[in-house]
Amino acid sequence: MPRREHKPEQDKLRYRDLLRVYKVFGSHYKSYWRQLALAYCGMLCNVFITLLLPWPLKLILDYVILQHPLPQEAAFITRWLGTEPLTLLLALALSYAFLHLLDSFVSFWHKVGMLMVGVRMKNEIRQRIFGHLLRLSLSYHGRARGGDLAYRLTSDVQRLPALLLSLPQSFFYRIFVIGSHISLMWAMEWRLALVAFSVIPILSYYQRRIGLGLQKASRKKRNKESDVTSMIAENVTAMALVQAYGREDTQQQRFQSENRQSLEFGLSAMKLSKLFKRTSDILVALGTAGVLYYGATLAWSGAILPGTLVLFASYLRKLYSPIDRFASLLLDAAQAQVAADRLIEVVECDMVIxxxxxxxxxxxxxxxxxxxxxxxxxxxxxxxxxxxxxxxxxxxxxxxxxxxxxxxxxxxxxxxxxxxxxxxxxxxxxxxxxxxxxxxxxxxITVLLQDAKLFKASVRENIGFGKLEATEEEIMRAAQLAQAHEFIMQMPQGYDTLISEGGDNLSGGQRQRLNIARAIIRNxxxxxxxxxxxxxxxxxxxxxxxxxxxxxxxxxxxxxxxxxxxxxxxxxxxxxxxxxxxxxxTHEQLMAISRTYRELYELQLAPQQTLDEVNGGRWAETAPA
Incomplete structure (x- = not known):
């Protein structure tokens, strides 16, 4: 398939093209809306439980260890559990364990649900694209590269769930987590919240800058991987020619060059990703250090309880984590968008009769x-x-x-x-x-090609390909008419013998006779x-x-x-x-009226006549007098 000319603007995150991806493949959501709804419910529950998880630690520190009186809003705890510190400690410890158990359950519910939808949707999309390829005209297939198409149906399709499921899920998850944590932190202590939020604009700006480089490196890597796949397919199918001409070293050097470029682009993308990760770790550490220092001064002065600082430290990890992981999200989205663009090229191709x-x-x-x-x-x-x-x-x-x-x-x-x-x-x-x-x-219409195409299936299935509802008697009758029955019965499992890919375990004549049997049964x-x-x-x-x-x-x-x-x-x-x-x-008429026809005839006839004359002369020399 001819590659589109690369343009610099293609390396930017193109939101219009993202919408185009959802428009082309969005119909696949309809079959799984119930599973998706349940998975998103699990995600919301997970966010809510995440907010509750550090509260038992705050209550233990402030009201059990430091013996501060419970606020009016938590007075119901003493009515339920009494005022005994050990009883309260046991209840809070059990609640902490229960919240973790509940968090694990809803997390499993959410992630497994999304994974199952992703696997099924990926399979459905691959089926759709393969069906479309079967309907595309030979004009398309004449220009397309077999290895490139195979790469699109395997590797590119694998990337698509990252764009169709992971990206929107990650987007909404980050919105819910960041929005809920910011709101709660602001309500608890707005001054400490401002210190925590000061790092976010720097992280966001840095992510955007690195994201463009990740997109560019990802596109180059996947295009080069497509070239490598095409070269592998090309050489595997032409292995006899390569070996017959002694070009193993030449082809190895060509492959080494392509493979090295693919490696270099892959390393470039990996380095950018890791560079961002390390830099974002430093920024997160600075933000956390600022919160700990200022929060400790507030706790020292009595403006906040120590447990509030514990809450902030826990919330900071949850707040920064979605932003910190945005680099990997950008990389996955970049790779998936490149893959999706390549798949859309196939899906939207209208070269169909x-x-x-x-x-x-x-x-x-x-x-x-x-x-x-x-x-x-x-x-x-x-x-x-x-x-x-x-x-x-x-x-x-x-x-x-x-x-x-x-x-x-x-x-x-x-x-x-x-x-x-x-x-x-x-x-x-x-x-x-x-x-x-x-x-x-x-x-x-039945077509019988010079190059007999056989599938990796049994002899029976290859003959029956001409007529899917053919009976055993019809298959055997077709094989007999095609002069194939005798050699089939000499094969290890007869009609159940598995034919290797391309019919490599058969001779040329055997492959062609099976091809003719398939045509006969089609009738x-x-x-x-x-x-x-x-x-x-x-x-x-x-x-x-x-x-x-x-x-x-x-x-x-x-x-x-x-x-x-x-x-x-x-x-x-x-x-x-x-x-x-x-x-x-007729032959006689064309011999009389067409010079071109006579030339074609003589070109084939002359060598045969010469061979006959030579063989005849040798026979005459060796024949008895």
Whole structure:
């Protein structure tokens, strides 16, 4: 996927973009509003209990140890517990333990509730993005990097709950904690409260300055990690090429360079975070020292009780803690916003082939196909196809040939509506493709690619992928027609044998025969064959051709031809030259009228004739007189 140009303003905390994140992913809150409401109730209870926690300590110090008389507001304690100091001490100690127990319970209630929502929401968002990727057109996937998309669906999605759940939760928690503690501290002793609050503006300013650097370093780190992931995926899939060309050291050096840059950006973000933490610790210590000094002078002069200073010291820790941890919150928010921006790029991408408003479900198709003045160009260049006209009757086999880059693959991709032509129309049974829904149209077309794509699943599941409701008998019948049943039964678990990723535990011929079995069981009226017998030995190729004969019986078939041996069964041949139909007819007709066709034929035929002559000469030399 092409990376957007980086701009300096992207490194600032962009509140408009934050709102955009909540707008795009906010619908996922609806499924969990009850769990979220309970979790936020737990959070409010936790804040309230936090305010009560240090009060037993104040009461023990002031009214049990120092024997000060209880204020009028606390007279109810003596009515309940009497005036015996030991009884009061025991009751206050038990209340302190009970408050801690209650605090642990509501904290568990709140945090586990948020974590469960986060895990489920993350899974739901990943499912949504993966589903959207499946619907995006090949124009998008042709530009996207596989490793980058995988990184977005794994690492970037992992970061999203920090923005959708942790950030608003932390924001409201800090509002409640700071507001309640400031109010109570001001009510208790406003002069001491002013000393405590004097550090807050300095902390806030410093956090904002450091936050911008954290955002910038985080963005660079995640973009570089995406590059590293793409390089890993690229080299793993091309490992045979790397080793065959002896480029292990070169690729290792490339990876080392990318990995080092990722490390440097990560260390930069970590250093900024730790620098802020240490500086904020110093500021908090200064604020606490000021409160202790001034509070002690007030207690010494009798203006406040010593227990009040204990309360302030406890409240200071709770007051400064949300501000002190704002650095880590900024870092998480910065990383999550970068990740969310990258996910939104995918979610808001509209490169999807959509159904027309009037589209209907395609009825059973006969297979009459017509291209009318079709012209198509990719976004990156000029026309790939120009003014293509072709009529194919039901059951007819058409071979499409031409030099590399002539537009053969694009020609059949338009039939599948992987792309839309800029001019002209394609008709099936007299209806334009847009008259049918994409899903119902593709359900009646089978594609057999040169590179047989197999999933990491059993043989049975790979064949049944062509027809999800297929019976065991249908699967075995398809395998027999595809000349695959025999080698399947020789595998360790037969049809239950697990195929490794990409079919690496099978030969090329075996993979292709399973591919053909999957196409046979699909049984659609239209077939597209992208030279499925290329790069196979003669014996295997003969078996593949037998299987293809079974597959194509009575079906409208397009054959992307690279070898002239494939053309034998074609009723007509379409020759494309620089995106335009140069000639159309039978093999004999094209040999007579098309110079390009004759050149293509002779290029393939000459080496074979030479080989036959050499083999024939050797046979003559060794044959008995």
């Amino acid at each position: 959509k159904d027309a408003p009037h589209a209907i479900t395609a009825p059973p198709l006969q297979g009459r196909i017509e291209y009318r003045n079709v012209t198509f160009a990719y976004d990156t260049g000029g026309d790939v196809l120009r003014n293509v006209n072709l009529l194919v009757t039901p059951g007819e086999k058409v071979a499409v040939i031409g030099h590399s880059g002539a537009g053969k693959s694009t020609f059949v991709s338009l039939l599948l509506r992987f792309y839309e032509p800029q001019q002209g129309a394609i008709l099936i049974d007299g209806h334009e493709l847009q008259d049918f829904t994409v899903k119902s149209l593709r359900a009646q 659609t009226p239209i077939l597209i064959l992208d030279e499925p017998a290329t790069a196979l030995d003669a014996v295997t190729e003969a078996k593949i051709h037998e299987a293809l004969e079974e597959l194509t019986k009575g079906k409208t078939t397009f054959i992307i031809a690279h070898k002239f041996s494939t053309l034998a069964s074609a009723n007509k041949i379409l020759l494309l030259e620089k995106g335009m139909p140069a000639a159309c007819g």
